Amino acid sequence: MNVIIGNAWPYANGELHLGRIAVLLPGDVLARYHRLMGDDVVFVSGSDSHGTPVTMKAKAEGMSPEEASLHYHEKIKECFEGLGFSFDIFTKTHTEYHSKKVSEFIKELYDKGYIYEKEVEQTYCPKCNEYLLDRYIEGKCPSCGSHAVGDQCDECSEIFESEELLEKKCIFCKSEPVIKETKHLFFALSKLENDVKRIYIRQNGWRENAQKITNRYLNEGLRDRAVTRDFNWGVDVPFEGFEDKKIYVWIEAVMGYLTASMKCLDERSEDYMEYWNGEDSRIYFVHGKDNIPFHTVIFPAILSGLGIKRPNIREISSEYMKLEGKNFSAVKNWAIWPDYLMEKYNVDLIRYYLISNGPEVKDTDFTWKSFIHANNNELVGLFGNLINRVLAFIDKNFDGNIPKGSVDKAFKDDMFKLYCDVGDNIEEGNFKKALEYIFSAIKKANKYFDDEKPWVNIKKDREKCSECMYTCIQIIANLSNLVEPFLPFAAKKIRGFLEIKNPMWMPIEIKEGKINNFNILFDRIDKNIVEEELGRLKDKKN
Structure with a gap:
């Protein structure tokens, strides 16, 4: 069996705390298991170099987005290696290969009528004299009314256009932005709604959170989403008249699953379509509940638009791990690294x-x-x-x-x-x-x-x-x-x-041999360390 395991791509804007690792570790368990089963495995992930959080981090640390994204990419990669993650490829979105393939996919979707041009109203801050990216806008969720930043509500998991936020403010100057008209490309999610429904109906054992959120989106009807944004950091738009814009990270980053697996399989001289659309194939997506709609609705729609109509997708969508009863927070320094x-x-x-x-x-x-x-x-x-x-x-x-x-x-x-x-x-x-x-x-x-x-x-x-x-x-x-x-x-x-040479997923029997230099696997830890670690955590927070 051909198996693709895609771990969600973390933003290259900081090191990963333990709560993030808890969500992603199942991907490595799956990869190691399927290899033991003798399956052909492609375990992929990478760092998201082009998200707005990267530019914000770069600005805060006095670096260019490229410098910041590369720095944190290496930190993230070292973390995964130390924890034993056995990726077949761990890459980043800021590569020539990824950009080239994304441009090809965008052109293909455009040629098939799934991407189109549209004049739209966009949020602009007169005081800062710039169009505001999603994460530069805060306000109230148009669905539940909770505080939200950008194009997604963490409270109800709704995704929307940032222009739909209520009581909008610029996060920098806190002034009220205005709406101006500009031209953008849009992805026709509405045209692919039935395809997404078919993929969802065929799903096998998705977790309840994934089923619930996906069902809600499909019941409400899928809305077309902007593919481009006014920005100077990211993948270029492959059409004339869009030189001042970049491909939106929400569509570009999830395409990383395709581009990374293609690169890996190119090196193996294998056809990536046998893994994504083959009869004997399986695809796992491993991510947190905040990423559910991107993996269960948007990316399946992209796959369908690219001719991958029957992907056998399994969603490993986790809830959150807290720390001593409180949410992990890098900002508040309530975290374990x-x-x-x-x-x-x-x-x-x-x-x-x-x-x-x-x-x-x-x-x-x-x-x-x-x-x-x-x-x-x-x-x-x-x-x-x-x-x-x-x-x-x-x-x-x-x-x-x-x-x-x-x-x-x-x-x-x-x-x-x-x-x-x-x-x-x-x-x-x-x-x-x-x-x-x-x-x-x-x-x-x-x-x-x-x-x-x-x-x-x-x-x-x-x-x-x-x-x-x-x-x-x-x-x-x-x-x-x-x-x-x-x-x-x-x-x-x-x-x-x-002296066992290779592991395998079947019963084995060792009839003879000699014990070879055995030692203790795990050392006992003094229980008093609990109070020390709690004290360190609280001191660090203060």
Whole structure:
């Protein structure tokens, strides 16, 4: 099967806090799992270089947009690499390849009648003497009345033209802007509404938040959206008369999924259409709930307009992770940054916590107490304990050699079912449930070890003890496969202990071999660190 996994592209205007990582980590779990399944995977993402937040950040830091976007692109890339994200390509929108392909797509949509010219009224600030970009305008949402900035309401997830904001103000001078006429290109979403409906009807197991928001948009009817904007930073408009404008970031950035996958597949000498529109293909989009309409309505419409009529899309649309009961906020410095965590804590602990406590269907809360508990009680007390006690026992009593033994049909059947249960839940986007299956098996394995009492049988019945240890080794060997999507660093260590060459998503049996330089997977963390970290968080905020 051909599999595309598209992680939402973060703006290159700052480093990512842990709340953003919690939303995007499932993409790496999917990519690692599908590779183990033997599928042809293209895991893509990149940084959004052309968004208004980038220009605002550049202005604040005294840099050009290009300098700022490149600086933060590298920071974001380093963060993902440190956390073990296994992208096949992590690029940025400010590249010649992306700009060229976007221009080609815009021309194709124009030639097919899905993009057209239109005279429109646009918000202009006389005091600042410039047309105002979306994020330079604040006011009240035309749908729910909440405070909103630009073209989207964070409160109700409505997207609209910024000119529709009520009680508009320029964010710089706070004066009331005026409306002036100008010419722009528009994307005929209304023409593609039925195509979007067909894609939505064919959807398989989208999360409730994605279904609810998509259904609302379709019931209200899709409205055409501006494709160009008055700006000097972004992808050029490929038509005469639009030299002073750029392609709007909302359409250009989502096209990054196409351009990135095309570049990756060009290098593999493969046809990108086999992945996007093939019979045996699947596409995952991994993002937060604030990005739902762009992935479930707008991008499917773009795909349809480009001739990709039957994409098999699965939406992994997460809610939000909070921090000690409050929303993450980089502005208010109420945040935890991954580089700090990676320097001080095991990376697999970070990954485990963000998945087991992930905001899959409701908002969740990062607390230092539960973070340390996850390490000490689950990774050390269950998983690490099983690996250490089995390997240490074999090292001491069997000179490090895997004992002789066998496993019965019931064991093999149970192991096969475990792979199926974990795999099915990963594919359905139930990552917490998948981890629960694995850790339930780890609990059973620890109980098996205790019930068999190998420390007694090594003296009374060595053959029985050998059978027990052989079984435990098979459990651990298979755990190295099963935890690979979630805890890749621990999985790699276990494969090294048992000299397993390559992971795979199927039951394995190791009949002979020697334990190789095993060590502790996870260290216990002093519980007093909770108060230290809470104090640091509060001090940093103040």
